[in-house]
Amino acid sequence: MVILNRVSKTFGKIKALDEVTFQVNEGELFGVIGPDGAGKTTLFRILATLLLPTEGHATIKKHDVVQDFGVLRKITGYMPGQFSLYPDLTVEENLEFYARVFRTRVEDNYSLIRDIFTYLEPFRKRRAGNLSGGMKQKLALSCALIHRPEILLLDEPTTGVDPVSRAEFWGLLHNLQKQGLTILVSTPYMDEAAHCNRIALLRQGRILGVNTPKGLQEEYSLHLWGLKGERPALLLPLLRQLPAEFRVYAAGQEVRVACRERNGIEKIKALLETSEKWDHIQISLVQPDVEDCFIALMQENNELQYK
Amino acid sequence: MRTLFYIIQKEFIQIFRDRLMPRIIIGVPLLQMLVLAYAATFEVKDTRLVVADLSLSEDSRQLIAHFEGSRFFKVVAVFPDYKEAEHLLLKGKAHQILVIPADFAGASHRGEVPRVQILTDAVDALAAGVRTGYALQVIESFGKNISPKVTSIPNDGLQFKELFWYNPSLNYQTYMVPGILAHLVTILGMFLSALNIVKEKERGTIEQINVTPVKKYQFIAGKLLPFWLLALFDLAFGLLLAKFIFQLPMLGSIPLLFFTASLYLVVVLSFGLIISTLAETQQQAMFIAWFFAIVFLMLSGLFTPIDSMPIWAKVFNYFNPVAYFIKALRMILLKGSGIKELWSLLCILAIYAIASLSFATRWYRKTSS
Numbered sequence: 032m033v034i035l036n037r038v039s040k041t042f043g044k045i046k047a048l049d050e051v052t053f054q055v056n057e058g059e060l061f062g063v064i065g066p067d068g069a070g071k072t073t074l075f076r077i078l079a080t081l082l083l084p085t086e087g088h089a090t091i092k093k094h095d096v097v098q099d100f101g102v103l104r105k106i107t108g109y110m111p112g113q114f115s116l117y118p119d120l121t122v123e124e125n126l127e128f129y130a131r132v133f134r135t136r137v138e139d140n141y142s143l144i145r146d147i148f149t150y151l152e153p154f155r156k157r158r159a160g161n162l163s164g165g166m167k168q169k170l171a172l173s174c175a176l177i178h179r180p181e182i183l184l185l186d187e188p189t190t191g192v193d194p195v196s197r198a199e200f201w202g203l204l205h206n207l208q209k210q211g212l213t214i215l216v217s218t219p220y221m222d223e224a225a226h227c228n229r230i231a232l233l234r235q236g237r238i239l240g241v242n243t244p245k246g247l248q249e250e251y252s253l254h255l256w257g258l259k260g261e262r263p264a265l266l267l268p269l270l271r272q273l274p275a276e277f278r279v280y281a282a283g284q285e286v287r288v289a290c291r292e293r294n295g296i297e298k299i300k301a302l303l304e305t306s307e308k309w310d311h312i313q314i315s316l317v318q319p320d321v322e323d324c325f326i327a328l329m330q331e332n333n334e335l336q337y338k
Numbered sequence: 339m340r341t342l343f344y345i346i347q348k349e350f351i352q353i354f355r356d357r358l359m360p361r362i363i364i365g366v367p368l369l370q371m372l373v374l375a376y377a378a379t380f381e382v383k384d385t386r387l388v389v390a391d392l393s394l395s396e397d398s399r400q401l402i403a404h405f406e407g408s409r410f411f412k413v414v415a416v417f418p419d420y421k422e423a424e425h426l427l428l429k430g431k432a433h434q435i436l437v438i439p440a441d442f443a444g445a446s447h448r449g450e451v452p453r454v455q456i457l458t459d460a461v462d463a464l465a466a467g468v469r470t471g472y473a474l475q476v477i478e479s480f481g482k483n484i485s486p487k488v489t490s491i492p493n494d495g496l497q498f499k500e501l502f503w504y505n506p507s508l509n510y511q512t513y514m515v516p517g518i519l520a521h522l523v524t525i526l527g528m529f530l531s532a533l534n535i536v537k538e539k540e541r542g543t544i545e546q547i548n549v550t551p552v553k554k555y556q557f558i559a560g561k562l563l564p565f566w567l568l569a570l571f572d573l574a575f576g577l578l579l580a581k582f583i584f585q586l587p588m589l590g591s592i593p594l595l596f597f598t599a600s601l602y603l604v605v606v607l608s609f610g611l612i613i614s615t616l617a618e619t620q621q622q623a624m625f626i627a628w629f630f631a632i633v634f635l636m637l638s639g640l641f642t643p644i645d646s647m648p649i650w651a652k653v654f655n656y657f658n659p660v661a662y663f664i665k666a667l668r669m670i671l672l673k674g675s676g677i678k679e680l681w682s683l684l685c686i687l688a689i690y691a692i693a694s695l696s697f698a699t700r701w702y703r704k705t706s707s
Contacts, residue, residue: 079549082706100705104551115546119355120348131344132550174546 032057032182032213033078038087040073040236047073049236050087055215055229060208062227063217064321070236071217072112075186078215079109091182105133108180110171112187112217118160122151122170125159126177133178144173146206150199165196172203183207185216189223201226221322232325239328247324253278253289256296257317260286266312273298280326287317289327341552345560353564363568367522367576374518375511375584382410382468388432389416390423395443401454404480405436410472427459434458434469452481504672515586516667517640519576524660525631527569527603531610532627534561535702536620548704558699562607569603570596589674595667598680601687602663608694615701634660659690 033055040048048070055061063071076082077089080100089096094103116125130137141148147169154162159170168188175183185204189197201223204214216227224230224244232239232247242250260266266286270279277298278289288299296314303309319327353359387405391398405411414432417423426432437455445452456473460466538544547557573596580586610627617623637651638644638660644652655661666683669675677684 080705081545081548101551104549107549109546109549111542111545113542113545115542115544117348117352117543118541119352124348124351128344128348129546129550132341132547132552134341134551 032059033061033089033091033215035074035089036087038074038077038084038089040070040077040082041085047236048077048084051233051236051238052087053231053238053241055213057213058208058211059228060204060214060216060226062224062230063215063233064219064221064224064230064325065217065233066219068235069219069233071219071233072186073236074233075109075111075184075215075217079107079184080104081109105178106181107184108175108178108182109184110175110186110188112190114159114167114171116159116167116171116174119158121156121158122162123155125170126173129174130177135178137177140177140179143179143207143210144176147173147176147203164192165199168192168196168200169203172200176207180212182213182215185214187217187219189218189220197223221320221325224321230321232328234325234329234332237332239325239332244321247321248319251319251324251327253291253319253327254293254295255287255289255317255319255323256299256314257282257285257287258299258312258314259284260309260312266309269302269309270299273302278326278330282322287323289323342556342560342563345552345556346563349560349564353568363526363572364575366526367572367579370518370522371515371576371579371583374521375515382465382472385411385434385469385472386414386432387411387434387436387473388414388423388426390420390435390437391416391418392420392440393438393442394418397443397452398438401438401477401480402436404476405473408472408476410469411476424457427457430459432459433465434473436473511584512586512672513668515580515584516671517664519573519580520638520660520664520667521635521640522576523569523573523599523603524606524635524663526572527565527606528610528613528627528631529624530565530568531561531607532613532617532623533620534565535611535614536617536623540619554699554702554704558611558695558702561611562604562695565607565610566600566603569607570599573599586671588671590670591676594677594680595670598663598666598670598684598687601684601691602659602666604691605659605687605694608691608698611698612694612701615698615703634658637661638664640664659687662687 035051035053037050037052038048039046039050051070051074063074065071073082077084078091078096080096080103083097091103091107094106096103117128120128126137130140150169151166151173154166159167162170172185172188175185189200192200204216204226208214218224224247227244229241229243230247231241240247240250258266258270263281263284263286267279267281270277270286270288273279273288276290276292277295280287288295299314303312303314389402389405391402402413402416406413415423415426420435420437423432423435423437427435435455435457437457439453439455441450442452442454454477456470456477458466458470458473535544538547577588577592577595581588609630613623613626613630617626637647637654638658639655640660644655644661647655662683666680666687669680669683673679
């Protein structure tokens with residue numbers, strides 16, 4: 032459905048995308064996950080035919096994003112990260128306008144947006160600029176869907192939206208997927224990866240890995256321990272004294288330590304026994320989540336680069 | 339065609355939903371016509387005159403009385419010496435000094451030509467010229483009074499009779515108002531269009547439009563047409579004001595005038611759109627638009643006649659669409675020129691219109707590299 036082949040984009044001296052290669056299958060909900068500045072928006076703008084890649088090729092349904100932009104603009108629905116509808120037009124007027132410029136009518140494709148529009152119904156006559164963040168996202172999604180595209184490109188649709196609206200939004204995406212849409216979505220939130228069929232981890236313009244969220248966790252080859260205590264802030268500098276093969280980082284209220292060796296826990300325990308004030312620390316073996324995988328891949332990648 | 343209609347519809351909804359826009363569209367022509375047409379006049383009233391009367395004679399008093407009788411002059415002081423009069427000029431309390439020398443009285447009886455001196459504060463060169471002219475008129479009429487022999491033009495059979503065509507009373511407003519109308523549509527058209535696409539860029543709305551199948555020409559036309567109609571509406575409004583407030587003569591054909599304006603507006607609006615595609619923010623667009631508007635308007639012959647400009651400015655005006663439009667407006671309104679006389683002017687405007695429109699379309703890009 033979507034094929035990216037060594038797509039690179041440079042802005043002056045900055046390499047925003049570095050030989051990005053992956054494929055998205057038909058009907059998939061595919062996530063591009065990475066921190067701010069990873070190149071997500073650049074990638075989506077190239078796919079949306081708004082930006083020309085410096086090198087490489089990208090096709091959507093065998094249509095090249097550079098040559099066949101005319102066809103692609105009809106079959107893709109793009110929702111930019113920044114709210115881009117007319118703030119001085121009402122909800123209804125925005126929807127009507129985008130339907131019209133795509134040469135269709137709201138009624139014709141209403142079935143596709145019915146779910147979403149039920150949320151917006153009470154605000155039909157309100158100007159788009161006066162909607163809440165969550166409602167703006169829903170309106171933007173409706174407008175991106177109004178011409179019944181075959182593929183949806185959603186650039187950080189959940190950034191800056193409250194947790195309830197985020198959950199609702201993912202629910203809407205699952206429903207759309209059931210209707211046969213292929214969806215490409217980017218997000219900086221690692222915990223949202225679980226909603227996707229497959230994810231690509233993006234950092235500094237490079238793909239660190241492409242896998243299912245589960246596969247990614249299974250691929251995780253390190254042993255991972257979580258340490259809980261009263262003062263995690265003090266724990267972190269202590270654990271940083273561990274040898275270089277240990278990776279130590281904070282995750283929420285925990286400090287996590289990853290290591291290749293199973294018996295690494297002995298060294299951790301030895302370190303904690305140096306002082307009585309660490310007596311209360313609880314150590315447990317934990318299952319890696321997507322963030323742990325991201326950190327592990329990131330460090331592997333760094334090591335590769337230095338070699 | 340349908341797509342174009344929906345884009346235009348959207349623009350109009352936005353224009354009339356804006357709180358300021360409708361007021362600008364009605365307020366700007368009103369203000370410009372009333373303020374500029376009354377204020378921008380070359381008539382110099384109330385010249386403050388100070389007299390250094392060294393003669394202190396019956397003749398000198400008569401001359402001063404002549405100045406006092408003129409509606410253009412106000413004699414603020416009469417001094418028996420020159421120094422104090424000059425002091426007033428320096429302080430800016432007076433515009434002009436009339437120096438009447440001690441030998442003024444009886445000069446004509448002695449067979450001499452009486453002499454006086456006029457000193458004018460020429461910081462404002464234009465006003466100084468006008469004031470000196472008025473002063474000379476007063477002195478001349480005085481000269482005729484005291485001695486029919488003393489006149490500047492020798493009275494030997496050759497007679498002049500001046501006739502001013504197209505503006506017989508030399509009414510300054512008649513000359514200015516068509517120019518102000520041109521100024522009005524230029525400013526309005528250029529700024530509205532220059533700020534429009536930039537606004538879409540700033541708000542990010544252009545991203546969403548660019549991924550739609552809207553064609554470039556549809557987008558540009560959708561942006562041009564609403565402002566084109568608004569500017570023509572304002573021209574009509576301005577013409578009505580000119581007719582009823584200033585009794586501006588309208589000798590020529592009004593449809594021809596609107597046809598000329600339509601062509602000219604394509605140039606102005608395209609120019610605004612070019613600025614709009616180049617600028618990234620409304621602030622940048624505003625500065626660029628101001629810069630060009632000022633240069634083109636100042637050199638266009640709106641305020642000062644092109645004939646009195648230096649060569650380079652005259653050459654510049656061959657490329658200045660504003661100059662052509664102002665000329666055309668004055669020709670149609672004041673002289674009643676028809677299509678025969680305007681033919682070449684219209685051709686030039688049409689060439690400009692086509693060139694600038696294709697530039698505007700070319701420069702607007704939906705995809706960036």
